Amino acid sequence: MSARLKGKIAIVTGAGSGIGRAAALRFALEGAVVVCADVSGENADKTAAEASGAGYQAVAKQVDVASAEQVQRMADETATEFGRIDVLYANAGVGGVGTAMDTDEAEWARVIGINLTGVWLSAKYVLPHLLAAGGGSIVNQASIGGLVGVPAVAAYAAAKAGVIGLTRQMALDYGSAGIRVNAIAPGTVSTPLVQGIWESGAGLVSGGDLAAREAAAAAIYPLKRIGTPDDIANLALFLASDEASWITGAVYVVDGGKTAS
Numbered sequence: 392m393s394a395r396l397k398g399k400i401a402i403v404t405g406a407g408s409g410i411g412r413a414a415a416l417r418f419a420l421e422g423a424v425v426v427c428a429d430v431s432g433e434n435a436d437k438t439a440a441e442a443s444g445a446g447y448q449a450v451a452k453q454v455d456v457a458s459a460e461q462v463q464r465m466a467d468e469t470a471t472e473f474g475r476i477d478v479l480y481a482n483a484g485v486g487g488v489g490t491a492m493d494t495d496e497a498e499w500a501r502v503i504g505i506n507l508t509g510v511w512l513s514a515k516y517v518l519p520h521l522l523a524a525g526g527g528s529i530v531n532q533a534s535i536g537g538l539v540g541v542p543a544v545a546a547y548a549a550a551k552a553g554v555i556g557l558t559r560q561m562a563l564d565y566g567s568a569g570i571r572v573n574a575i576a577p578g579t580v581s582t583p584l585v586q587g588i589w590e591s592g593a594g595l596v597s598g599g600d601l602a603a604r605e606a607a608a609a610a611i612y613p614l615k616r617i618g619t620p621d622d623i624a625n626l627a628l629f630l631a632s633d634e635a636s637w638i639t640g641a642v643y644v645v646d647g648g649k650t651a652s
């Protein structure tokens with residue numbers, strides 16, 4: 392076993408499924424103590440149990456990242472239980488569907504509240520503990536939808552573009568304290584979130600069953616496949632680790648070449 396996060400205390404939000412689950416397991420495998428945070432306490436428990444069952448260190452916390460109170464409790468409890476926080480992977484998110492015209496105010500508020508405000512709240516309440524630890528790494532989950540247009544996901548795209556702006560902004564404010572802040576902009580990974588977007592007829596592909604949609608999505612990527620959760624977790628691991636110690640304020644696409652054109 393290598394141990395690229397040996398001794399680090401890492402919070403992963405949205406750890407109950409998809410990319411967050413893969414990252415939580417990867418971080419644990421690489422020596423971190425991982426707090427698996429998710430609005431689904433059941434799924435957070437499953438990820439933490441999977442890591443613990445394999446002999447690694449992980450605990451679960453049920454947290455809605457759109458709730459300031461719950462996020463603050465997550466951060467403060469983590470610091471109390473483990474003595475410090477070194478890494479935050481602010482990954483939790485939902486898929487919002489709708490053009491600008493047919494998105495109603497409640498849906499706009501929901502998607503922005505989780506995908507953008509949730510990232511800000513996670514940073515806001517973890518930052519005091521990173522400062523106390525003398526530095527750390529924040530990895531924020533954006534999307535290629537925050538960089539280029541994707542059909543019929545207005546609130547989602549706005550939130551992800553906001554995450555990119557917030558990432559660059561926080562990198563400036565906290566660099567001198569040794570805190571790095573970077574963002575990942577993934578292309579398509581077939582998770583429940585993306586499958587929901589496809590089912591609604593939005594996103595990059597539509598029509599057919601799940602296998603047909605995955606094949607259609609793969610065809611539009613230069614590498615001729617869609618991503619796996621591990622493709623994204625690999626970069627999150629690198630950015631979380633000290634190997635990325637001179638990288639901050641950066642936005643990395645992991646998209647099989649999609650945004651190259």
Ligand SMILES: NC(=O)c1ccc[n+]([C@@H]2O[C@H](COP(=O)([O-])OP(=O)(O)OC[C@H]3O[C@@H](n4cnc5c(N)ncnc54)[C@H](O)[C@@H]3O)[C@@H](O)[C@H]2O)c1
Binds near residue numbers: 405457579581
């Ligand atoms: N899958 C993709 O193609 C893709 C592409 C670009 C970006 N992303 C981003 O990656 C992140 C993870 O998505 P995924 O594809 O793994 O989806 P997923 O649906 O598999 O996992 C998302 C997890 O976030 C949790 N979650 C949702 N709302 C939450 C809240 N309010 N508080 C805490 N947890 C909450 C869910 O319960 C779920 O476990 C999201 O931010 C998503 O926007 C995904």
